[in-house]
Amino acid sequence: MRGSSPKAVKAIPTARSTSPIKLRLAGPITHDSIVDGDGLRAVVFFQGCGRKCEGCHNPESWDFNSGIEVDTNYVKSKLLGLRGQNGLTLSGGEPMWQAEAALEIARFAKEEMGWDVWAFSGFRHDDIKAGRDRATPAMWELVKELDVLIDGPFILKKRDLTLKFRGSKNQRLLRLDNGKIVSIE
Numbered sequence: 001m002r003g004s005s006p007k008a009v010k011a012i013p014t015a016r017s018t019s020p021i022k023l024r025l026a027g028p029i030t031h032d033s034i035v036d037g038d039g040l041r042a043v044v045f046f047q048g049c050g051r052k053c054e055g056c057h058n059p060e061s062w063d064f065n066s067g068i069e070v071d072t073n074y075v076k077s078k079l080l081g082l083r084g085q086n087g088l089t090l091s092g093g094e095p096m097w098q099a100e101a102a103l104e105i106a107r108f109a110k111e112e113m114g115w116d117v118w119a120f121s122g123f124r125h126d127d128i129k130a131g132r133d134r135a136t137p138a139m140w141e142l143v144k145e146l147d148v149l150i151d152g153p154f155i156l157k158k159r160d161l162t163l164k165f166r167g168s169k170n171q172r173l174l175r176l177d178n179g180k181i182v183s184i185e
């Protein structure tokens with residue numbers, strides 16, 4: 001379930017940061033999604049995931065050196081051009097490994113677009129909070145910005161096609177307030 005670690009995460013940007021941060025996307029930014037969270041959503045797919053879950057629906061997103069290199073200004077400009085969206089979903093791949101960039105994008109979506117922000121992650125909330133499973137402080141800063149975290153890796157033996165927004169029973173839909181879990185679905 002665990003693969004190689006990508007580069008270490010550096011400084012955490014502030015909400016007012018204007019310096020673009022480079023990131024790698026697994027594909028184009030999409031919109032009008034109804035399967036990545038409540039309402040109509042823009043979705044940013046981050047390239048890179050080391051977990052290599054059996055049955056992963058998106059193995060081409062695993063390679064940390066593949067995908068498309070852009071910067072956060074590019075993502076913001078794309079989001080600004082979207083209309084009629086309720087929120088932003090950070091997906092992948094694994095958005096946590098690019099937490100600096102994801103944090104800046106999440107703050108922009110909330111403060112400038114007025115959207116809620118969801119994220120899918122193979123990391124568990126408690127591991128990120130405790131710094132376990134190679135979690136970094138930047139990942140926890142990102143979690144504190146999220147409205148919803150769907151956490152945990154996909155486990156093929158626990159697959160359940162009836163679950164909303166999740167693939168396996170171990171994955172939890174956590175509604176958050178400043179990182180604190182307020183409900184679990």
Ligand code: SF4
Pocket residue numbers: 049050051052053056057058059061092093094121122152153154
């Ligand atoms: S954590 Fe998600 S993206 Fe990564 S291998 Fe598992 S299912 Fe695929």
